[in-house]
Amino acid sequence: MRTLIVLLLLSATTSAIATENEQAASWLKKLSLSLKQLNFSTSFVVVKNNQAEPYHWFHGINENGKELEIISLLNGPRRDVLRKGGVVSYIEPELPPYSISTQQIMGPIPAIFRGDMSLISASYDFISVGRSRVLGRPAQLIRIVSKDQHRFGYWLWLDQESSLLLKFALITRTGQLLEQVQFTHLEITKNASENLQQLETAELPKISEVSKSFQENDMAWQVDWLPNGFKKIKANRHRISSTKQPVEFMLFSDGLVNVSVYINKSIDKERAVEYVMDGATVVLNQVKKGFEVSVVGKIPSKTAKAIADSIILLPPTIKND
Amino acid sequence: MSESKFETVSSCVDNYQQNDAAFDDNFDEICKDSHLSDTWERYHLMGDIIRNDVPASLQFDLSAQIAAAIDSEPTILAPKVAAIKSNSFVKELRGRVVQFAKPFGQIAIAASAAGIMVLSVQQTNVAKNDTNVPQQIIQTNPFGGSAEPVSFNYQQADRKSQKQAYIQQQRRFQALLSDHHQQIKLNATSIDNENNVLPEKGEKPE
Numbered sequence: 394m395r396t397l398i399v400l401l402l403l404s405a406t407t408s409a410i411a412t413e414n415e416q417a418a419s420w421l422k423k424l425s426l427s428l429k430q431l432n433f434s435t436s437f438v439v440v441k442n443n444q445a446e447p448y449h450w451f452h453g454i455n456e457n458g459k460e461l462e463i464i465s466l467l468n469g470p471r472r473d474v475l476r477k478g479g480v481v482s483y484i485e486p487e488l489p490p491y492s493i494s495t496q497q498i499m500g501p502i503p504a505i506f507r508g509d510m511s512l513i514s515a516s517y518d519f520i521s522v523g524r525s526r527v528l529g530r531p532a533q534l535i536r537i538v539s540k541d542q543h544r545f546g547y548w549l550w551l552d553q554e555s556s557l558l559l560k561f562a563l564i565t566r567t568g569q570l571l572e573q574v575q576f577t578h579l580e581i582t583k584n585a586s587e588n589l590q591q592l593e594t595a596e597l598p599k600i601s602e603v604s605k606s607f608q609e610n611d612m613a614w615q616v617d618w619l620p621n622g623f624k625k626i627k628a629n630r631h632r633i634s635s636t637k638q639p640v641e642f643m644l645f646s647d648g649l650v651n652v653s654v655y656i657n658k659s660i661d662k663e664r665a666v667e668y669v670m671d672g673a674t675v676v677l678n679q680v681k682k683g684f685e686v687s688v689v690g691k692i693p694s695k696t697a698k699a700i701a702d703s704i705i706l707l708p709p710t711i712k713n714d
Numbered sequence: 715m716s717e718s719k720f721e722t723v724s725s726c727v728d729n730y731q732q733n734d735a736a737f738d739d740n741f742d743e744i745c746k747d748s749h750l751s752d753t754w755e756r757y758h759l760m761g762d763i764i765r766n767d768v769p770a771s772l773q774f775d776l777s778a779q780i781a782a783a784i785d786s787e788p789t790i791l792a793p794k795v796a797a798i799k800s801n802s803f804v805k806e807l808r809g810r811v812v813q814f815a816k817p818f819g820q821i822a823i824a825a826s827a828a829g830i831m832v833l834s835v836q837q838t839n840v841a842k843n844d845t846n847v848p849q850q851i852i853q854t855n856p857f858g859g860s861a862e863p864v865s866f867n868y869q870q871a872d873r874k875s876q877k878q879a880y881i882q883q884q885r886r887f888q889a890l891l892s893d894h895h896q897q898i899k900l901n902a903t904s905i906d907n908e909n910n911v912l913p914e915k916g917e918k919p920e
Contacts, residue, residue, distance in 0.1 A: 483899060487892070499899040626901055634896065635889045644897055651901075653894040669887050674894075676887045687886075689894035 417519035417535045421510040423556035424549070428452070428507040429460065433557060434586045436578040439501050441571070441672030448501060453585025461589040464500050474498050475592055482597040487634065490598040501574060503547075505649050506558070513648035516540055516622030525550065527559040528576050537649070542566055543620035543696040544650060545673055555581055563673040563691065572672035612641055614656055618703035620696060622647040645690075652690030654700065659685035666701070668694050677701055719743060719750060727757040 432453040439446040447467040454460055462476035470486040482492040497504040505513065522534040527550045537547040550560040562573035612628055628643045633655075640655045664680035677688045677697040686704055688697040722740040744750040755777075762768050 493900065499895075499901075633889050633893045635892060636885065638889070640893075642897065644901055651894075651898050653890075653897055655890065655893075667883060671891055674891065676890050676894075678883075678886060678890070687890050689890050 413521045414519055417521040418511065418514075420521060420533055420535050420551055420556065421506075421519060421549075424551055424558065425507050425510065427556045428558075430454065431555060431557065432582045432585050433555075434578075434580050434582070434588075435557070435576055437501075437558075437574050437576040439672075440573050440575065446501075447577075450502075451586050451588050453582075453589040455585055455589075455593055460496075461585060461592050462498060463588055463592060464498060464502075474500050475595075475597060477592065477597060480597055480600060492598045492600045494600050502558070503649060513537075513622070516544070516620070516647050517546075517649065524553070528552075528579060530554070530559060530579075532559050539566070541620060542693075543699075544647070544692060545571065547649070552579070555579075557581070565693065571670075612643065614641070614704055614706045616643065616645070616654055616700060616703055617705050618699055619645060619652075620647070620692075623652065626651075650691045652688065652692060652697075652700065654704070655685075655687040655689075656704065657685050659683055661685075666698060668697065670694070682706075719747075720753065723750060723753050723757060727754065727761060 434449075434451045437448050437450065439448065449463070449465050449467060451463040452460070453462075459478045460476065461478075462474075464474045466472040471484060472486070473482075473484040475482045475484070476496075476498055479494055479496050480492050481495050481498055482490060484490045497508075510519070516539065518536075518538045518540060520536045520538060522536055525532050525534060531553045532550040533553055535549045535551060537549065539546055545563050545565055548562045548564055549558065551557065552559050557579060558574075558576060559579070560573065560575050563571045565571060623645045624647070626644045626646050628641075630639065630641050632639050638657060640657045642656075643654045645652045645654070659680045661680045662683055664678075664685075666677065666679040668675055668677040670676075673691045675688070675690065675692060675694045675697045677694060679686055679701055684706065686701045688701045690697070692700075718736070719740050722737060723744055726741070726744075744754065759768075
């Protein structure tokens with residue numbers, strides 16, 4: 394009898410968890426639809442390292458069903474991202490303006506939020522936690538929790554009415570807050586805002602083609618260990634723009650988080666591991682046997698260290714230019 | 715006049731005070747006049763009775779008892795302020811000195827303000843010369859920590875190289891961070907070319 398009750402209880406809790414997960418997944422689906430379909434103008438503040446960066450974000454659909462989007466940083470030198478359908482332009486102080494043919498804006502909002510979140514369900518659990526009040530609206534809290542200890546989690550507060558973002562935060566497994574994005578204003582309108590209508594007539598910079606020869610694949614090294622779900626997105630040789638240091642580079646992604654790995658020959662023989670945290674982004678750097686290895690991404694420093702240590706140089710064809 | 719005195723007493727009992735000269739004068743007189751003091755007492759008693767707030771045993775002579783107690787206490791012999799005349803002379807002199815010294819004091823304040831300005835301007839100039847040092851945006855944490863040299867002769871030279879190594883390190887970190895963001899932006903292409911789905915390339919062992 395007792396075992397039966399225990400079993401019943403167990404099945405009840407597991408089914409409750411299952412429905413919670415389903416709820417969370419449907420919330421995230423609604424979020425991605427809202428981010429693609431609604432006309433909204435909103436402001437948010439990225440808070441990290443005791444600093445706050447304010448942004449404006451406009452999104453809208455024109456009469457032809459084309460998406461228009463603007464994300465601009467409001468403090469300091471201008472940093473704007475403009476999108477017209479499948480062309481994204483970046484206006485930044487470091488580089489002349491350039492455009493890329495893509496639908497994804499790589500900015501303070503993770504691109505996957507408007508994509509298919511089920512793609513990352515192998516590495517993350519989605520949990521619907523509860524309700525609270527954010528930005529003066531009733532909000533639903535959804536947690537995106539890593540299935541292993543090698544990643545951070547995301548907490549999302551979504552508007553109950555529109556499913557749009559009201560707040561999100563990067564949080565360690567022990568509950569420490571690393572970075573958060575707090576929305577300070579949200580307006581959903583019937584038509585695209587005036588700024589977006591201006592964008593429609595504006596001319597964007599020319600699309601810069603990323604030449605295929607630039608994307609080399611034959612590296613003389615490989616990364617032996619990565620957390621589950623990370624895939625190699627690209628590999629190339631390039632120079633780091635500010636230091637002109639030539640590097641061999643690989644980019645990995647688990648769909649939510651990007652991790653860059655750099656290798657170059659160093660004048661030092663050995664250098665102990667050093668790392669810094671920029672909010673949730675770790676920058677880790679070490680020199681081993683004359684090779685400098687760097688790992689950058691929104692991952693715990695332990696994970697970055699493990700990735701750096703797992704790099705194998707392939708002996709026969711070590712090329713260095 | 716006495717009418718207004720009674721009024722003053724009444725308003726004092728009600729804890730209602732006016733801030734005018736007539737009130738103050740009346741108040742002083744009330745304090746001196748024993749008849750009015752009795753009135754004060756009586757008013758309070760009436761108030762207490764109306765409020766049904768009378769103590770079990772009425773002590774009409776409480777203030778008198780306290781006064782008697784104070785009288786019976788030994789007198790403390792404080793030295794009286796003597797020689798008022800000489801004091802007034804000192805006061806006058808001091809006033810003159812102050813009058814005389816005032817402008818100097820003002821000049822001193824102005825001079826020190828100017829001095830601070832000169833100092834701070836110089837300091838900001840010094841800070842400007844330092845602009846090629848990259849701003850520390852991020853806090854470095856050594857993994858495990860490293861040994862510090864102990865010797866005294868050692869430090870001077872070492873600190874310089876340490877600072878330089880630190881600047882180098884900050885530069886390196888900043889360069890890597892901005893390159894990482896750049897590469898992510900450029901990468902958006904390859905994701906979209908494959909229909910918005912992450913490429914399932916897998917790790918290609920060479």
